[in-house]
Amino acid sequence: MKKLVSFLLVCFMMISVVGCGKSDSSAEGNKNKEEKPREERVLRMSGDNLGYPSVYTVSSKGRGYLLTSYIFDTLTWKDENGVVPLLAKEWKVSEDNKTWTFKLNDKAKFTDGKELTAEDVKFSFEYIKDHPYQWVSVDPVKEVRVKDKHTVEIELKEVYAPFITDIAGNVPVMPKHIWENVTEPEKFNTADSVIGSGPLTLESYDKEAGSYIFNANKEYFLGEPVIDKLIISKVNNDKEALEAGELDAVSNLKYGEAKQIKEAGKFKVMEGPGFWVGRLYFNFDVEEFNKKEFRQALYHAINREEYVQKALKNGAVAGNPGHIHPDSEWYSKEVKNYDFNPEKSKELLASIGIKDNDGNGIVEYNGKNLSYELITSEDKVSEAEMLKKYFGDIGIDLQVKTIDSKTLDAMIKEGNFTLALNGHGSFGGDPVLLQRFVSSKSQGSTPQVTTQGGKQWSNEEFNKLFESQLKELDNKKRYEEVEKLQSIIAEELPTLTLYYKKITFAYDSSKLDGWFFTKDGVAIAVPTTQNKLVFIKGKWNN
Known part of the structure; x- marks a missing residue:
């Protein structure tokens, strides 16, 4: 009996040792498995060279603001x-x-x-x-x-x-x-200038290549970002780079390219409200530009639907005379409209003494042939040529001059132009953006990128209504005042609102999903899917 007990005791101890050994080995295996570092989550996106991404050194364009928002x-x-x-x-x-x-x-x-x-x-x-x-x-x-x-x-x-x-x-x-x-601050571009509290930190900026590398702020107070690194770089062709696997998300797409990507079905494509406006600027130092009949004549001369279809390949929505985008909650359809009517254009011009007196095909005002220089950026040549044709049909000659977009922005801001075709983030948020048409000092806040130098259009009723609606907290009453502002714009046409560009975004959902269009745009009407919250709330699938 003693021998049997001893034998069983020894067996029990051996089983225990072997069992413990297996248990330790399994635990160690799990531990090693857990400690194995995961693959770095790198998201690669297209973008432009927008300068050093600190508050005062980045580009004034909306995408420049986006870069700083990742940090601040x-x-x-x-x-x-x-x-x-x-x-x-x-x-x-x-x-x-x-x-x-x-x-x-x-x-x-x-x-x-x-x-x-x-x-x-x-x-x-x-x-x-x-x-x-x-x-x-x-x-x-x-x-x-x-x-x-x-x-x-x-x-x-x-x-x-x-x-x-x-x-x-x-x-x-x-x-x-x-x-x-x-x-x-406009010269402050050291590493200290990009210390903020946002979800991303700047690792590097290549000024020559215009590329950015951001790292996740692992201690972000809203939670650790779902990506580890964000690389933004400019490529020659966004569509080709996405399809080749060089980028995971692209936004510099032509509308037709976005449609092709969507039809192929490999990538997800988002199309959202394009709070980006293409417009014709007037320098009001030119005498005849101050007559609303002249501006109305030009608007009647433009076939906006054809303009969008041909010059923009259906990648935009035709402009509204009241300037506010039709998708906005502040939009009013009860404003004066301008159908395509060249004969009406000629009648309006004649009513203010503008006619072709010598039969050379160009109308005259005070003995001067109406021939103007139209400046625009290199990517808007087809648009400018269509305007040249429309205006030529009513006897107004345009000489198109193309320049780089940075110079174009500067010339408009300085008032150093006659006519200009340009665009910018338009109206995705509060009616405060209508301040761009206010000629007196205002407490309104609006991006300086939309400002125009030189002599501007002026309307005292508009100025007073604008200030009044800024103080109105009842949305219904405020809408009524904003509706009146739109009616004044549509009647007076301080600018010709030509179109609202459609915004597209294509991405590889097997990497990061959960992108969204920001309601009313980031900041003051920057239309984008690249809201920094997607880096916190999005889902990393790879």
Whole structure:
């Protein structure tokens, strides 16, 4: 019996040892499996060379703002449905609607490890007041007060209806400890200038190639990004680069190319509201341009549907005389329209003394043949040539001159042109964007990229209505005032709104999915799918 007990005891111990050995081996295997680093999640996108992506050194174009938004956060933001909290987790407004109190997320910090506080918010608003920033004006702000470490109070001079989106949602919060000694922000392009609190950090920028490499901010207060690295680079052909597997997402597509990609079925293609407007600018130093009948004659001379079909290959929606995009909640269809009617054009010209008196095919005004230089960018030659044909049919001669887009923007801003064909982010958000037609000082905030130099169109009724609607918090009443603004634009035509470009975006959903079009556009009407929230909320599938 003793021998049997001893034998069983030995067997039990051996089984235990072997069993434990197997258990340890299995656990070690699982441990090694878990510790094996996953493959780096690299997303490659197309983009343009937009300069160094700090607040004051990046391009004034909408995509430039997008780059800085990856690095710098604002109090509020927008997703596919509208306004959402960002640095401010909650807010409230006083009874008189002039004082806004924001509670900051106490987990937010800058990428150098320093905590983001109310002092940084106050500093950023005051810094932008002293150093004007092209994407937002803080003129409506009277004072910013720090209530405690994570509470900031912003008092306005007057009620300002678009404050929560167009100011709170656009002022980049910069670290006070870095920027407080920066006196020339437009020259500040060191590594310190791109320290922010956003979901991405800048690894490198190749000025010659115009390419960017961003890394994930692993300690982002809204959660670790679903990508590890974002590479943005310019390629010769977006469609070919996507199909060849060189890029995972592209946005510089012609509309026809996007349709071809969609039909092939390998990649997903999104088509959304194109809050990008193509328009004809007038230099009002030219005497006849100040007559609304002249501008109306030009609009009647343009077959906008044919223009969109032929010059833009159906990649746009015909322009609305009231300027606001038909997809906007502020759009009014009850405005004066202009059908394609060259005979009506000639009648309008004749009514103000513009006729072809010598039979040479060109109309005259005060003894002068009406021949004008039309400047535009190299990619709009076909559009310009169509305008030349339309205007030629009513006796107005155009001489088309093409220049690079940067020079074109500068010449319009300086007022150094006669007629200009150009475009920009148009109207995806608040009616504050109609400020581009205001001739008097205004508290409105709108991107400087849309401004026009030289003598401008002026209408006192428009100026007063614009200021009035900025203070109207009742949406129904405000809509009625904005509707009147559109009616004035449609009657007076301070610009000829030619079309709204359709926006397309193609991507490999086997990599990153969850892209969306931002409601009313990022910042002040930047139409895009490349909202930084997709890097947090999107799904990495590869």
